[in-house]
Amino acid sequence: MNITKNLSESLFTWDSSPKSTGALKATRTFIWRTVQNTKNNLFGYVFEAVLSPVIMLLIFSYLFGGAIAGSTNEYIQFLLPGILILTVVPLTVYSGTTICLDITKGVFNRFRTMPFWQPAAIFGPLITDGLRYTIALLSALAIGFLLGFRPEGGLLGTVLAILFIIFFAFSVSWIISSIGVIAKRPESVSGSSMMLIYPLMFASNILVDSATMPKWIQVIVELNPISIVTSAVRGLMSGTATTAEILGGIAICLFFIFVFAPITIYLYLSKNNR
Amino acid sequence: MQYAIKVNNLKKSYNENQVVKGINLQVKKGELFALLGPNGAGKTTTIHMLSTLLKPDGGTVLIGGVDVVKNAKDVRKKISLTGQFAALDEGLSGLQNLMLIAKLHGYSNKQARSIANTLTQSFDLFEARNRMVANYSGGMRRRLDIAASIVTQPDLIFLDEPSTGLDPQSRIQVWEVIRSLLKLGTTVLLTTQYLEEADQLADQIAVINKGTIIAEGTPNELKASVGEKTLSFRLTKPYEHKKICSILADQHALSVFEDDDPLVFKIPVIETRLANDAIHTLLVNEVPLDEFALGEPSLDEVFLALTESKHEEVVR
Numbered sequence: 001m002n003i004t005k006n007l008s009e010s011l012f013t014w015d016s017s018p019k020s021t022g023a024l025k026a027t028r029t030f031i032w033r034t035v036q037n038t039k040n041n042l043f044g045y046v047f048e049a050v051l052s053p054v055i056m057l058l059i060f061s062y063l064f065g066g067a068i069a070g071s072t073n074e075y076i077q078f079l080l081p082g083i084l085i086l087t088v089v090p091l092t093v094y095s096g097t098t099i100c101l102d103i104t105k106g107v108f109n110r111f112r113t114m115p116f117w118q119p120a121a122i123f124g125p126l127i128t129d130g131l132r133y134t135i136a137l138l139s140a141l142a143i144g145f146l147l148g149f150r151p152e153g154g155l156l157g158t159v160l161a162i163l164f165i166i167f168f169a170f171s172v173s174w175i176i177s178s179i180g181v182i183a184k185r186p187e188s189v190s191g192s193s194m195m196l197i198y199p200l201m202f203a204s205n206i207l208v209d210s211a212t213m214p215k216w217i218q219v220i221v222e223l224n225p226i227s228i229v230t231s232a233v234r235g236l237m238s239g240t241a242t243t244a245e246i247l248g249g250i251a252i253c254l255f256f257i258f259v260f261a262p263i264t265i266y267l268y269l270s271k272n273n274r
Numbered sequence: 275m276q277y278a279i280k281v282n283n284l285k286k287s288y289n290e291n292q293v294v295k296g297i298n299l300q301v302k303k304g305e306l307f308a309l310l311g312p313n314g315a316g317k318t319t320t321i322h323m324l325s326t327l328l329k330p331d332g333g334t335v336l337i338g339g340v341d342v343v344k345n346a347k348d349v350r351k352k353i354s355l356t357g358q359f360a361a362l363d364e365g366l367s368g369l370q371n372l373m374l375i376a377k378l379h380g381y382s383n384k385q386a387r388s389i390a391n392t393l394t395q396s397f398d399l400f401e402a403r404n405r406m407v408a409n410y411s412g413g414m415r416r417r418l419d420i421a422a423s424i425v426t427q428p429d430l431i432f433l434d435e436p437s438t439g440l441d442p443q444s445r446i447q448v449w450e451v452i453r454s455l456l457k458l459g460t461t462v463l464l465t466t467q468y469l470e471e472a473d474q475l476a477d478q479i480a481v482i483n484k485g486t487i488i489a490e491g492t493p494n495e496l497k498a499s500v501g502e503k504t505l506s507f508r509l510t511k512p513y514e515h516k517k518i519c520s521i522l523a524d525q526h527a528l529s530v531f532e533d534d535d536p537l538v539f540k541i542p543v544i545e546t547r548l549a550n551d552a553i554h555t556l557l558v559n560e561v562p563l564d565e566f567a568l569g570e571p572s573l574d575e576v577f578l579a580l581t582e583s584k585h586e587e588v589v590r
Contacts, residue, residue: 021380029377037365040406106361110422113325115350116378 021116030124034098038132049132053087053140060207061147068208073148080144081161081234082206085226087140088133088169089197095173096180096189098125103271104185119265126173133169137162153239161236164249168229171253172197174260181267200226225252276339278303278430278461279324284333286319293319295485296333301463301478303429306456308476309465310577316485317465318358318434324463325355325432338429354423358434360415361422362407368394368418369403375422393421397451413444420451424460431455433464437471449474469574481580489580496576504575505541505549507556507566512536521559526551531578537564540575 021029038045057076060083065075099122102108111121141149141162151158176193183189203217204226210218221227232249235241279301286294294316301307309317322328324335326346335342337349362371372390373383381389394403397417407415416436423431436452437445452475455462466472472479473493481489481496489496515532518539522528526548531540543549549568556563 021378025380026378029374032377033363033366033370033374036370037363040365040367102363105364106357106359107363108361109322109327109357110355110361110375111378112327113350113353113355114375114378115347116380 023117023120026116026120027124027127030120031128034125034128035131038128045132049087049091049136050139053083053136054143056086057083057140057143057147064207076144076147076149077238078209078234079207080141080149081237082204082230083144084137084140084162084165085168085230085233086201086206087136088165089172089201089226090194091133091136092129092169092173092176093190093193093197094132095126095129096176096183096193097186099177099180099268100183100186100189103181108271118269122177122264122268126170126177129173130166130170133166134162137165151237151239153235153237153241157236157239157241161233164229164236164246165233168249168253171256171260174257174264178260178264178267181264181271200224204230206230228252276303277301277336278305278338279307279463280334280336280339281324282334284320284323284335285331286316286323286328287331293485294323294330297482297485297487299480299487301461303461304456304459305477306452306462306464306475308472308479309463309482310467310469310472310479311465311482312467312581314484315482317482320482321355321432321434321463321465325353326350327355352429353432354426354428354430355432356419356423356434356436358438360412360419362415362418364408365406367404367406368399368410368414371407371418372422372425375425379426389425393425397421398447411444413440413447416440416444416448417451420448420455424455427458428460430461430463433462435465435467437466437468445471469572469577473572481577483581489576497571499576503543503546503549503568504571505543505552505566505568506533507539507541507553508535508564509537509539510562510564513561515539518556518561521555521561522552525555528552529579531575540571542571542575542579543568 057080060079061072061076065072065079068075102111102121108121112118141158151161153161175196176189179192180189183192203221204224205221206226210221210227213221228245228248229252232241232245235245277300279299281297281299284294284297284299285292297316297320299307309320311317319328323330324337324342326342326349329343338352340348340352342349363374366374369387369390372393373386376386376389377383391400391403394400397420399414399418399421402410402414407418410418420433420436423433433452437448440448449471452462452464464471464475476493479491479493479496480487489499491499515530519530522530522541528541528543528548531542532538533540541549541552543552546568553563553566
């Protein structure tokens with residue numbers, strides 16, 4: 001190993017003036033990074049994003065379908081929009097663990113001493129996560145079609161529903177990201193996020209119509225943001241969405257973004273890593 | 275002359291705990307400056323303040339004449355930091371890690387790839403460049419980490435304990451990398467717990483303990499400050515340190531230091547005659563001497579002498 005010779009030769013082969021990198025280029029670079037990461041771990045990703053919704057759909061529609069809705073075919077009409085949400089929301093945990101890993105590994109410290117537009121380190125991964133949500137949603141939807149799901153809202157309703165779910169997942173990502181900045185270890189990000197997500201998802205109208213529940217639970221379930229979003233998605237896909245349902249769904253997403261995006265970015269930029 | 279780093283009365287506390295207590299440093303351009311001290315001495319906190327990561331509670335830091343608090347962004351263009359733990363993305367290959375840093379510095383995809391390829395060659399990582407970093411050894415990670423620091427050829431590199439946790443072979447490779455950076459004219463500030471590392475690499479050493487600098491100078495000056503020579507002797511059986519101390523302090527005003535080995539003691543002496551006298555006195559007092567030697571003091575002894583004398587001051 002003749003480092004000195006190699007280095008002094010190689011160092012003069014490229015332009016050495018470091019520039020500060022703008023928002024667009026920095027964000028694009030972080031998207032590139034997370035896409036490479038996903039590619040390098042394609043098997044794990046496919047397993048989580050594609051296989052798990054498939055398994056959930058099969059279990060819920062065949063195991064519970066008869067008991068809950070009388071027949072599997074009828075249940076899938078009700079269930080599929082909710083399963084899409086059940087598929088995507090746990091994927092938002094990645095947004096938190098990515099940030100937390102960077103902070104615990106010290107990558108964050110290196111980024112912080114570099115002259116690029118700092119929020120890119122948060123925006124980039126979130127945009128890639130959006131791509132991952134899309135792939136997971138489309139594969140869950142495809143399985144739904146195979147199992148007999150037919151959206152009465154037609155193509156337009158389905159496309160709008162998918163776009164809306166991605167928007168919702170993006171807004172949840174911000175909550176999880178803020179946990180990712182605060183958490184001491186990546187494992188505690190997934191732990192505490194799941195503690196937050198799963199009770200909300202099961203105490204919702206994803207699996208069962210809230211009309212069948214006792215009154216007091218009904219109130220809780222109907223106030224649950226996941227239920228509001230699920231109703232909007234269900235409405236879009238069946239072509240029965242009311243303006244109130246859609247506005248309610250969008251309001252929840254905007255609320256999450258306007259509250260948690262500034263919090264996350266503030267916490268990230270002011271974080272002192274000891 | 276303009277210094278690469280000029281630190282004036284730097285202070286930092288966490289809650290009630292004062293970690294850095296008014297440090298002054300001046301690092302000349304192109305030199306390797308070592309901040310030497312034990313765990314918890316305040317080395318990493320100092321480096322984090324110097325590299326814009328942490329805001330000081332008091333004092334000023336100028337990097338190439340630019341203030342780190344008032345003008346962090348300009349400072350970031352001049353420096354690069356290699357932290358205590360390899361700052362790499364485990365899910366990317368070595369090549370992709372270097373490309374990431376190059377792209378964040380504004381290079382195009384094509385330029386980034388060529389820079390990354392060249393650097394993996396220079397750092398003996400070319401064969402492994404497409405493997406995931408998760409499968410790299412400690413030494414390979416460190417080299418990749420340092421390679422990532424020089425993507426833009428910064429004027430100043432901070433290396434926080436670059437060889438901690440490495441095997442001797444990898445440590446020598448990392449030293450070689452550091453020496454090559456110096457030959458290119460880069461200023462390096464490194465922290466280390468290893469006196470040998472500072473002795474091997476540094477032009478200038480500052481010894482830091484409990485948040486204050488207790489000594490500063492070239493490796494030779496630090497050695498000389500303790501005494502020109504060191505008399506070390508080994509006993510045949512255990513003997514009380516205090517007794518030896520009192521014998522030599524009474525008769526020759528010499529101070530005795532213990533070694534890791536309980537049978538070995540070390541005494542800094544200004545001239546050879548004193549070593550002769552000390553041996554004579556020990557023999558007269560029937561201290562069970564086995565063997566003895568007179569040599570240059572190691573930095574270990576320097577450090578021990580400096581921290582012990584500080585300790586005594588505190589006790590008094």
